[in-house]
Amino acid sequence: MGRPPCCDKSNVKRGLWTPEEDAKILAYISNHGTGNWTLVPKKAGLNRCGKSCRLRWTNYLRPDLKHESFTPQEEELIINLHEAIGSRWSLIAKRLPGRTDNDVKNYWNTKLRKKLMKMGIDPVTHKPVSKVISDLGCISGFPSTGNKMGLVNKNLCNMLPTMAEPTVAQHLLGPVNAETKIKPLADQAQSQDQVRSWEHQEQFQVASQDNFQPHVFNEATSSSSSSSSSSNLPRLSSPRSFSYLTSEEQAAPPCSSFDWSEFLLSDPFMCIEPQQHGLQGVLSSLSPSVLMQSEIQCSKKNDNGKKGAASENCGNVACKASLGYQINTSSSGNSFVDDILDRDNEIRAAFPQLLDGYSDY
DNA sequence: AATATCCGCAACCGCTCCGAC
DNA sequence: CGTCGGAGCGGTTGCGGATAT
Numbered sequence: 268m269g270r271p272p273c274c275d276k277s278n279v280k281r282g283l284w285t286p287e288e289d290a291k292i293l294a295y296i297s298n299h300g301t302g303n304w305t306l307v308p309k310k311a312g313l314n315r316c317g318k319s320c321r322l323r324w325t326n327y328l329r330p331d332l333k334h335e336s337f338t339p340q341e342e343e344l345i346i347n348l349h350e351a352i353g354s355r356w357s358l359i360a361k362r363l364p365g366r367t368d369n370d371v372k373n374y375w376n377t378k379l380r381k382k383l384m385k386m387g388i389d390p391v392t393h394k395p396v397s398k399v400i401s402d403l404g405c406i407s408g409f410p411s412t413g414n415k416m417g418l419v420n421k422n423l424c425n426m427l428p429t430m431a432e433p434t435v436a437q438h439l440l441g442p443v444n445a446e447t448k449i450k451p452l453a454d455q456a457q458s459q460d461q462v463r464s465w466e467h468q469e470q471f472q473v474a475s476q477d478n479f480q481p482h483v484f485n486e487a488t489s490s491s492s493s494s495s496s497s498s499n500l501p502r503l504s505s506p507r508s509f510s511y512l513t514s515e516e517q518a519a520p521p522c523s524s525f526d527w528s529e530f531l532l533s534d535p536f537m538c539i540e541p542q543q544h545g546l547q548g549v550l551s552s553l554s555p556s557v558l559m560q561s562e563i564q565c566s567k568k569n570d571n572g573k574k575g576a577a578s579e580n581c582g583n584v585a586c587k588a589s590l591g592y593q594i595n596t597s598s599s600g601n602s603f604v605d606d607i608l609d610r611d612n613e614i615r616a617a618f619p620q621l622l623d624g625y626s627d628y
Numbered sequence: 629a630a631t632a633t634c635c636g637c638a639a640c641c642g643c644t645c646c647g648a649c
Numbered sequence: 650c651g652t653c654g655g656a657g658c659g660g661t662t663g664c665g666g667a668t669a670t
Contacts (some may be wrong), residue, residue, distance in 0.1 A: 283638070283664080305655070321656075322639065357658060368658070371637080376660095377636055 280314045284323055288313055292320055293328055326369045332364030337374055346372060346379060350393040 295311035301324065305317035313320060337345075343362055348359045354375075356368035363371065380390040389420040 281640075303655075316640095318641095318656085319639075325657090326638075354659070372659070373637060
């Protein structure tokens with residue numbers, strides 16, 4: 268049984284809002300504030316769904332909203348944040364004072380995506396389109412949907428941004444001076460809980476335009492250590508933060524060689540608990556930076572830190588992170604696609620039951 | 629001038645999250 | 650611990666204006 272609708276859709280007005288309706292909702296909220304949105308239309312004398320009222324307020328009527336066009340700085344920040352965390356518009360919007368998630372999303376879909384494509388950059392992976400096509404062309408030997416290897420393929424696609432190089436910022440602004448490279452978010456964070464708390468808004472919010480600088484600009488302008496910055500604002504690093512490991516992390520031995528069987532087994536659709544296959548070991552061997560980045564990606568479908576932080580979901584992401592790390596540090600001459608195919612054959616030999624019921628490819 | 633197409637934005641839809649009970 | 654319902658999120662749709670033919 269599905270959930271009942273929040274209101275009787277047939278009896279509420281839909282579509283564009285009139286100035287009179289706007290005036291009513293503004294008057295009501297200025298007197299009572301925002302509270303229970305389901306009660307707002309009734310109390311404000313509007314024949315609208317409460318949800319519709321909330322959207323109208325948050326996306327258009329809020330007094331702190333900016334209605335002018337996006338600045339180049341905002342544009343740059345959106346691109347960098349999209350590269351780092353994907354289409355999490357609400358999180359991106361929190362870094363852009365006066366902008367809503369809807370604003371950012373629309374701006375991305377109508378302007379930035381096309382702009383990147385014109386520049387030959389894939390707006391999903393933020394990689395040059397030619398590289399994406401060549402990678403996917405190799406992978407396309409797998410069936411696209413409907414079987415388990417298709418899911419592995421999907422995981423690989425999700426992972427692609429973690430390998431993005433050169434970066435969009437470099438395309439836009441030229442190469443970054445290596446000496447002024449920023450430290451990754453993870454290095455600035457005191458704990459993973461801090462990152463989670465950023466995700467949960469309070470510290471993630473950027474209050475003033477003074478603090479608001481895309482990190483590429485920070486790279487170019489910070490003279491020495493970014494850690495000495497007076498601002499406590501966290502800066503999201505892009506997925507390329509893997510290459511921004513601290514010297515200690517770089518010196519540390521990479522995590523034990525990546526185990527493809529664990530990667531495949533960790534696929535949630537495999538219905539096998541990753542912990543049973545030593546994933547915890549993989550997790551514990553990852554550098555904090557890698558784990559932190561994983562956390563951000565993982566939180567896409569698991570925002571709630573309470574629920575299953577070490578569950579299969581994060582285990583899976585940790586594997587992706589591990590894979591990305593391994594690829595970036597691999598000295599093997601093979602492409603990662605070749606490695607996938609090789610290892611896949613091994614997996615198929617070792618775990619024939621995994622492919623029961625699925626056709627060969 | 630009329631029509632077709634494109635584009636940007638506001639709004640909606642369906643889903644998940646999360647707190648209250 | 651499970652259920653319920655409000656709030657929030659991301660994807661999609663549709664309208665209206667701008668531009669091209």
